[in-house]
Amino acid sequence: MLDYEKYLRYRTFPVPWCPGCGIGMIFKAVAMTFSKLEWEPNDIAVVSGIGCSGRLSTYFNTNSLHTTHGRALTFATGVKLSNPDKHVVVFSGDGDALAIGGNHFIHACRRNLNMKMVVINNNIYGMTGGQVSPTTPTGFISTTTPYGNTEPHFNTVELAKAAGATYVARETVNRPRQLLKVLEKAFKHTGFAVVEVISNCHINLGRRNKLKHPIPMLDWINQQTIPIAKAKDMSEDELELKYVVGEFVHRHRPDYFEVYENKVVKKAKGE
């Protein structure tokens, strides 16, 4: 048995994702990170929203909560508050995290509750068959933008930074080693940590944009990928539609519990 297998709930297999979907790779990377950190399955709660990404909670052999579309972070908040010593890991798609759940996303960053969030950004509403999402690149065709998306898209990293997340990183499914590195740092971090993973949905995004097979779609993601060090010398225009990868924020700010303990509990006790 590989050392991460105990985190897989085999009885719920096979997994539901289309052949070649990037979510499987993220699934494995997270399980390997759990294993590396030697977290016990029983000490972990995997909370997810709705979507292809949301399906993940079913396949982790941990405590799991498959919630409603957009609200994973709010359910997770309750789990964390009632079990501050346990590890709470949240999965959301780009639609889940940034469209219907966008409000919760910024507030979770602001509040800095000690939870981990993996945003699986495949740039589309995958599960419902390929409607435009807030991260769909401008110009891309979706089932609700038959002549190309005209709306500007969110930059998850910038949003998380601005809202106050204390650990923020972005990676792509093409870079498993680097992904493992940032997942480990995110999971060890005390405070709200966001890891955005750019993933391929060749079926519901690629298919309509001349990227209908996994390899060309992964190549396309590769072409858009710029390491953070290199991006420093590039203009905003040059970075439009690019996925800058690496670690963007890693800083200490007292997390929700620390603040509560110091600023409320102690005051109330007159300490």
Next chain:
Amino acid sequence: MKKVLMGNHAISIGATLSRVQVIAAYPITPQTQVVEKLSEIVANGELDAEFIKVESEHSAMAASIGAAAAGARAFTATSAQGLLLMHEVLHWASRARLPIVMANINRALAPGWTIWTDQNDSLSQRDTGWIQLYASDNQEVLDSLIIAYKVAEQLSLPVMVILDAFVLSHTYEPVEVPEQSEVDKFLPPFNPEWKLDVNNPHAFGGLTAPNIYMEFQYNHHNAMLKAKELINKEGEAFGKIFGRTYGNIDKYKTDDADYILLTSGTLARTSNIVVDSYREKGIKLGNLRVRTFRPFPTEEIYDALKKAKKVFVVDRNLSYGHSGIFFEETKASLYNSDLDIPIFGFVTGLGGRDVTPELITEIVEHGIKSEKPENDVIWMGVQK
């Protein structure tokens, strides 16, 4: 022109023929094709409308409210969790007396996560002050949308047109698509008396003290009661032009029936098959389909049932701790009448479990054999 359409596309075409001006929607299975088709129709320039892909169903209804308040004909569509998320603003729309029309595809609620049909999503919106019409085929879906706007705009009330997930939404049926010019004759442009207008400002949603709040509710309720007449009247007017007439109820061989099934949505079509097979055996069974659930057509239901010996209500929904919801409403609305016949409430088909003619037959057999219902819920097809 006759076309073969899935229920979802019947909705899109119904909305297009109604010349809706603002569409705000968020995708959800099994509604997605409604929105996809409409985005195509709008992008192709076949419909002069604004289409916004909002970030949630709450925003979809809120944007529809804004659009309707500004005097535009607004449309949205959703299902299940999406409809639940709209709940707050569903109340807002009807209390602001805005004639929005929406389609809801009946899908069962989570958890357990499911995409298959039952009616608990829309029936949970019973008291939001919306008119609710339950369709039983794709032709009716399309026609109902057009009639819905006609009724909505005369009464300043919103209307929800409701259909079963997959059984209608994804099933292709022959549908007569009306001519635009004919629809235009039936449905004039939306021209509300009150709207947000810079030249003649109006305010919606102001603070309402106890000295006046209740009068708004009184008026709202009376408008709902008027809708009972208007749905029949406009359903007949529609029939004069298009040859298909609609009303609050739909009677199938009920006039001389000893036993009457009371159904809604596509369960009615399955039930009609069963009615025919009983008729062949010489047993007088009928089927009363309730199309308008809000306002509740009490008087028409009474008339349809008054000569029957027994009534078998088939509910694809459940109010936990009480009974099926059409059953509950039917029984309650007849309580003060002189009708004293047993009314049986069967709950079945939840979460999309198939309701076959055999199952409806079991229901009828159970009802005929029993003197009185043993319970407020008689479960059918449940594994115990």
